Amino acid sequence: MKDEFLLKNFSLRNRIFFSLIFLSIISSVLISAVSVYQFREEARNYHQYRLERKELAINENINYILTTTSYPVTTENLALIFKDKIHELAAIHDTEINIHDLSGNMIISSRGNFSVDNISNTLSPIVLRTIQLSHNKRFVDIQDLDKSRIRIAYSFLKDNKFKPLGILKIPYEEKTEFYENEIQNFMVKFGQVYVIMLIMSIAISYFLSNYIIQSLKDISIRITSTELGQKNEKIENTSTSKEITALINAYNDMVDKLEDSYHKLAQTEREQAWREMAKQVAHEIKNPLTPMRLTVQSFERKFDPQDPDIRAKLKEFSLVLIQQIDTMSSVATAFSSFASMPAQKDETINVVKTVKLSLDIFNEPYITFTTTKDEIISKIDQTQLIRIITNLVKNAIQAIPEDTVKPSVEVSIEQEANDVIIKVTDNGTGISQENINKVFEPKFTTKTSGMGLGLGIIKNIVENYNGSITFTTKTNIGTTFTVRLPILSNDNN
Numbered sequence: 001m002k003d004e005f006l007l008k009n010f011s012l013r014n015r016i017f018f019s020l021i022f023l024s025i026i027s028s029v030l031i032s033a034v035s036v037y038q039f040r041e042e043a044r045n046y047h048q049y050r051l052e053r054k055e056l057a058i059n060e061n062i063n064y065i066l067t068t069t070s071y072p073v074t075t076e077n078l079a080l081i082f083k084d085k086i087h088e089l090a091a092i093h094d095t096e097i098n099i100h101d102l103s104g105n106m107i108i109s110s111r112g113n114f115s116v117d118n119i120s121n122t123l124s125p126i127v128l129r130t131i132q133l134s135h136n137k138r139f140v141d142i143q144d145l146d147k148s149r150i151r152i153a154y155s156f157l158k159d160n161k162f163k164p165l166g167i168l169k170i171p172y173e174e175k176t177e178f179y180e181n182e183i184q185n186f187m188v189k190f191g192q193v194y195v196i197m198l199i200m201s202i203a204i205s206y207f208l209s210n211y212i213i214q215s216l217k218d219i220s221i222r223i224t225s226t227e228l229g230q231k232n233e234k235i236e237n238t239s240t241s242k243e244i245t246a247l248i249n250a251y252n253d254m255v256d257k258l259e260d261s262y263h264k265l266a267q268t269e270r271e272q273a274w275r276e277m278a279k280q281v282a283h284e285i286k287n288p289l290t291p292m293r294l295t296v297q298s299f300e301r302k303f304d305p306q307d308p309d310i311r312a313k314l315k316e317f318s319l320v321l322i323q324q325i326d327t328m329s330s331v332a333t334a335f336s337s338f339a340s341m342p343a344q345k346d347e348t349i350n351v352v353k354t355v356k357l358s359l360d361i362f363n364e365p366y367i368t369f370t371t372t373k374d375e376i377i378s379k380i381d382q383t384q385l386i387r388i389i390t391n392l393v394k395n396a397i398q399a400i401p402e403d404t405v406k407p408s409v410e411v412s413i414e415q416e417a418n419d420v421i422i423k424v425t426d427n428g429t430g431i432s433q434e435n436i437n438k439v440f441e442p443k444f445t446t447k448t449s450g451m452g453l454g455l456g457i458i459k460n461i462v463e464n465y466n467g468s469i470t471f472t473t474k475t476n477i478g479t480t481f482t483v484r485l486p487i488l489s490n491d492n493n
Helices: 002-068 086-093 125-133 177-225 242-261 265-286 289-302 310-334 351-359 382-399 433-438 454-464
Strands: 098-100 106-109 138-145 148-158 164-174 347-350 367-371 377-380 409-416 419-426 468-474 478-486
Touching: 002 086, 002 148, 002 164, 002 177, 125 138, 125 148, 177 242, 289 310, 289 382, 310 351, 310 382, 347 351, 347 382, 351 367, 351 377, 351 382, 351 409, 351 419, 377 382, 377 478, 382 409, 382 419, 382 454, 382 478, 454 468, 454 478
Parallel strands: 367 409
Antiparallel strands: 098 106, 098 164, 138 148, 148 164, 347 377, 409 419, 419 478, 468 478
16 A cells, blocks of 8 residues: 555656646747747837838938929929939938839839849839828838848828829848847857756756655655554644645544544653654764864964974873764764663773863863872773763853853862762752752753753763762752762773
8 A cells, every 4th residue: 555655656746747847848948939039029120110210311301302402393303303312312321212103113213322132123003002002101011032031111202282203112121130140149048048947947846846745755654654552643734735734634633533542651752752862962972072172272272383392282182182082982872772881991091180181171260170199090981981071061161150250160089998089069050959850861951952961871871880970959059960980990890
């Protein structure tokens, strides 16, 4: 059932994916077609407007010549009137000018200088009739000649009494090279953009199709994983589809009925606790990062290339960083089994020196360290001991309010019989009575950040060495954490 449902989802995703791609291609084709059409339409409008301007200017010049000529203004005298003027007009307006009589025969032309090939010298009866029937006595004929388009404007020449004298014919050749080049450049650039958009649309379509069917996949997984007697979580309804919403609501109603019949509160709490623990890994991994940063800052502040002990200090600096890195590795390993910490990598160390080295990473001037002995040798995992100290000191620092006048964190070491006792005391806010029994719980924390596993894991580390960790606290006075560890030697191992 699950495989069949997922197969249908896969098929639906493909249909959605290819539909979106098809729509993207169609829209791109339409955009390019509309753009090319718009280019050509603008070119036609431009040439039409340019022809009208030329025609209007030529008519004004011709009317001026007709009103100022010494010849009688008749059809028969048009050749004499424009004999010396027509070539001048053609040169001024950069176009060919032809004058015909009312029967369509050529009277005079400037074709010698400005000619458009293959244009007839005699007007056809159809053209004559079209001019006569037009309301403004004007007609524009469009002809395609030898891969070029010619617009020919026909209009009447009239005397001062508006009596027709002849027919003015002005051919205009549309020069489309500029627009064709523009279209070609546009198509090249559009093609480049289209390729990029196609790749983007494929990626967007893929993620969008996955997003659309994500609700169906969630429902299918939840339905197939639903069992009687376990905690079945509801599906959050984020879909705008009525059908999917109805399906989600039906599933959630089923979950409500199952939960009403089977209350598995203990199991639910355990599952929730482990989910919280999974979220707390980040907090525990980040804990050593702060000391590492503080170590780097401290070394940078105290660095003096002229210091004769610079090599020793550099070695100490490197050692601290390596220890913190080892601590991070240890934390990650420790989380594999919270209840049982992994076997320690015990090594013979000077506990006093290690604790003092752990404190060097902190920049707070109010941290003090005291010891009754300069050397307490024990066989213990050094990284875990550093982890204990850094966590306790960090918690102590965070427990002190920022407005405290004289903040104080005291770290002390003493040997009592065959035990080493480490104390970390602060003058912070203390632990309230209601939280005293929750301090070492895995999820307990009074801070706004972090998940509260630090003290829980420290407790496990200490107890794995058959030691103990306790604390005393007073509200608004401070807290003291006491770690008691047995001193181990190779003989005790």
